[in-house]
Amino acid sequence: MVMVTVKQAEEIILAQRRDYGTEQLHFENAIGRVLAENITADRDLPPYNRVTMDGIAIQFKAYQEGRRVFRIAGTQAAGEKPVELNDAADCVEIMTGAALPATTDTVVRYEDLILADGFATITTETVTKNQSIHFKGKDKHLHDVVVEANQLITPAVIQMAAAVGKNFLQVKKLPKVVVISSGDELVEVNETPTPYQVRKSNNYTIKASLQQYGIDAVMLHIPDDATITAQVIADSLLQYDVIILSGGVSEGKFDYIPKALSACGVDKLFHKVQQRPGKPFWFGTHSKGVLVFAFPGNPVSTFMCLHRYFVLWLQHNLLIAKPAMYARLDTEFTFKPALQYFLQVHLRLDEQGILLATPVEGNGSGDFANLISTDAFMELPLEQDKFTKGTTYRIWPFALAGKW
Ligand SMILES: Nc1nc2c(c(=O)[nH]1)N[C@H]1C(S)=C(S)[C@@H](COP(=O)(O)OP(=O)(O)OC[C@H]3O[C@@H](n4cnc5c(N)ncnc54)[C@H](O)[C@@H]3O)O[C@H]1N2
Numbered sequence: 169m170v171m172v173t174v175k176q177a178e179e180i181i182l183a184q185r186r187d188y189g190t191e192q193l194h195f196e197n198a199i200g201r202v203l204a205e206n207i208t209a210d211r212d213l214p215p216y217n218r219v220t221m222d223g224i225a226i227q228f229k230a231y232q233e234g235r236r237v238f239r240i241a242g243t244q245a246a247g248e249k250p251v252e253l254n255d256a257a258d259c260v261e262i263m264t265g266a267a268l269p270a271t272t273d274t275v276v277r278y279e280d281l282i283l284a285d286g287f288a289t290i291t292t293e294t295v296t297k298n299q300s301i302h303f304k305g306k307d308k309h310l311h312d313v314v315v316e317a318n319q320l321i322t323p324a325v326i327q328m329a330a331a332v333g334k335n336f337l338q339v340k341k342l343p344k345v346v347v348i349s350s351g352d353e354l355v356e357v358n359e360t361p362t363p364y365q366v367r368k369s370n371n372y373t374i375k376a377s378l379q380q381y382g383i384d385a386v387m388l389h390i391p392d393d394a395t396i397t398a399q400v401i402a403d404s405l406l407q408y409d410v411i412i413l414s415g416g417v418s419e420g421k422f423d424y425i426p427k428a429l430s431a432c433g434v435d436k437l438f439h440k441v442q443q444r445p446g447k448p449f450w451f452g453t454h455s456k457g458v459l460v461f462a463f464p465g466n467p468v469s470t471f472m473c474l475h476r477y478f479v480l481w482l483q484h485n486l487l488i489a490k491p492a493m494y495a496r497l498d499t500e501f502t503f504k505p506a507l508q509y510f511l512q513v514h515l516r517l518d519e520q521g522i523l524l525a526t527p528v529e530g531n532g533s534g535d536f537a538n539l540i541s542t543d544a545f546m547e548l549p550l551e552q553d554k555f556t557k558g559t560t561y562r563i564w565p566f567a568l569a570g571k572w
């Protein structure tokens with residue numbers, strides 16, 4: 169099969185829709201998960217006329233008619249039953265968060281008062297009716313949807329769940345993912361490599377990226393051995409929903425992955441994408457529904473493919489895909505090969521609020537040190553080889569969620 173374009177690869181991958189169902193979680197454990205139900209208000213928000221300044225509560229009519237001195241009939245802390253006031257010449261000393269007494273309608277803060285001998289004197293001429301009150305139901309009404317389904321559970325959502333007494337949240341189940349690294353040159357992180365070995369690192373960045381979506385991936389490693397490779401893949405097909413491999417998909421004598429995947433009954437949907445980095449990317453599906461993303465081993469290739477394809481697929485399946493993001497290239501750039509180039513860029517917002525992307529090229533797809541000083545891949549159009557300063561192109565940010 170001929171190489172597919174980036175667009176074709178994306179279409180093939182996104183056509184693989186999977187629904188892993190839902191589960192209940194205590195709301196305190198749900199950060200970063202995707203909400204699978206609407207959250208509704210169990211009361212109005214706020215649930216009562218909430219005082220927003222420490223001071224006194226009065227009837228505005230009395231102030232309007234010229235009264236400035238009010239007898240303090242009582243004091244009401246937040247959480248206390250509202251004091252009953254029957255005389256317009258009286259006021260209640262009242263605290264932020266307290267429920268406004270029924271016969272009052274205006275709050276005057278301490279800064280605008282003199283308190284002496286059981287009386288409060290208003291020292292300002294700018295009191296307005298209903299000031300310093302957050303009225304019942306102003307924000308939401310009983311039974312209103314306060315958080316819609318199909319969104320990421322953020323700290324603000326956690327706050328809302330707590331406020332409306334929603335102890336358990338229905339969230340989307342996540343795929344069971346195994347991350348399989350491959351290669352005899354790779355040693356464990358706590359080992360000292362020989363002069364001709366390196367430590368495993370691709371699998372850790374994959375696992376860390378998935379953790380941001382709440383996926384706790386299992387990690388396995390296979391040596392460059394055709395039999396073991398096929399065994400581990402066959403085993404994984406029985407246990408997981410998604411298999412992410414890194415390495416062993418190119419032309420090398422010991423690149424056994426594509427053959428082993430085919431031998432295990434995984435249908436190849438494409439092998440090789442017209443892109444740099446990540447050209448030898450292999451993608452397939454198994455009749456059991458398992459998806460196999462076999463990424464090229466060069467660290468920047470694995471990294472780019474993970475974010476450009478796997479994360480996109482995950483977001484689409486969880487219905488949390490974001491609109492495309494764009495940035496303005498801030499220096500001229502040239503790339504001649506007939507491949508879609510994913511340029512590593514550093515992002516910054518200028519003083520006009522325009523997102524600018526500065527290329528940080530690095531030394532090819534083995535140079536993972538370069539990823540440290542970059543924030544995103546800029547996807548440069550295939551049809552061109554000159555990219556002018558000031559032109560806007562699509563970006564794929566990969567820094568920790570929240571950085572961009
Ligand atoms: N004759 C050809 N050779 C290569 C081609 C080609 O088209 N023809 N493509 C090149 C491209 S592009 C890439 S990308 C790589 C892809 O290689 P593999 O997927 O076969 O990966 P490996 O050979 O196993 O490893 C490549 C490189 O990456 C390092 N690696 C692998 N896994 C890890 C890991 N878990 N942590 C850290 N580093 C890892 C590995 O040590 C190698 O240095 O092929 C080119 N060759």
Ligand code: MOO
Binds near residue numbers: 443447466468532
């Ligand atoms: O695709 Mo390879 O990723 O160019 O090194």
Ligand SMILES: [Mg+2]
Binds near residue numbers: 415418419420423465
């Ligand atoms: Mg290889």
